[in-house]
Amino acid sequence: MRQKMDKKTDLSWLTIILHWGIALLVLVLFFLGIWMVDLNYYDPWYYDGPWWHKxxxxVLFGLLIWQGCWQFYRVKVVPLLAPGSWQARLSALMHFLLLFMTYLIILTGYFMVTGLGQGVIVFDWFSLPALMLLGDNVMQLFGDFHCYGAYFLMGLVSLHILAALKHHFFDKDSVLIRMLGKRGS
Ligand code: HEM
Known part of the structure; x- marks a missing residue:
């Protein structure tokens, strides 16, 4: 059964769906975030924007945990970049930074809400409890990190996209198309 998941050069559909689902949610969260903080109190989205954002x-956090577990379980595909080459190292560093920043932004978001003592309501479905109350200075620090960190993350995402396009158009390898689901590439 494991052999059916990720074999040779093909990525499994779960790997692909998790990748694009996470990418889409990160972008939606960023643009929703910068839009909602400028809404005024009388706007109908004043409460709904943060409700969706949180x-x-x-959900993004859940997908990241799922992806992390899946990385261990799935059969690894043949690497397209020569192991140990500068490109493979840079790619590993980029993946680490993308994940690291995304986790930190989610965590600071969680503490920005729960640091005031309230839980995080998830689609009126369940609520994550507050773990600790935080002082004004820490809340300010987390708020700043959440905001500037999100812009930094967008910079990383842009570089990640540029690298994928370079592979496709200049190196003409299958790094991008196999993540788009092409079989036998
Ligand atoms: C990768 C995931 C996330 C991204 C990219 C993101 C991005 C953003 C951005 C760009 C802003 C606007 C910041 C500003 O201009 O001041 C924002 C605000 C906010 N975010 Fe997130 N966010 C994420 C996850 C979360 C999570 C998981 C929570 C809570 C559970 C959260 C809670 C908030 C809150 C409460 C604000 C409003 C802050 C304010 O009113 O100043 N965010 N987010």
Whole structure:
């Protein structure tokens, strides 16, 4: 059964769906975030914007955990970049930074809400409890990190996209198309 998941050069559909689902949620969260903080109190989205933002943020966290577990379980595909080459190292560093920043932004978001003592409501479905109350200075620090960290993450995402396009158009390898689901590439 394991052999059917990720074999040779093909990525399994679960790997692909998790990748694009996470990518989409990160982008939605970023643009929703910068839009919602400028809404005024009388806007109908004043409460609904953060309601969706927090719900999607927790769903993203769940997908990241799922992806992390899947990385261990799935059969590894043949690497397209020569192991140990500068490109393979840079790619590993980029993946680490993307994940690291995304986790930190989610965590600071969680503490920005729960640091005031309230839980994080996830689509009126369940609520994550507050773990600790935080002082004003720490809340300010987390708020700043959440905001500037999100812009930094967008910079990383842009570089990640540029690297994928370079592989496709200049190196003409299958790094991008196998993540798009092409079989036998
Ligand atoms: C990768 C995931 C996330 C991204 C990219 C993201 C991005 C953003 C951005 C860009 C802003 C606007 C910041 C500003 O301009 O001041 C924002 C605000 C906010 N985010 Fe997130 N966010 C994420 C996850 C979360 C999560 C998981 C939560 C809570 C559980 C959360 C809670 C909030 C709150 C409460 C605000 C409003 C802050 C304010 O009113 O100043 N975010 N987010």
């Amino acid at each position: 719900g999607f943020g927790v």
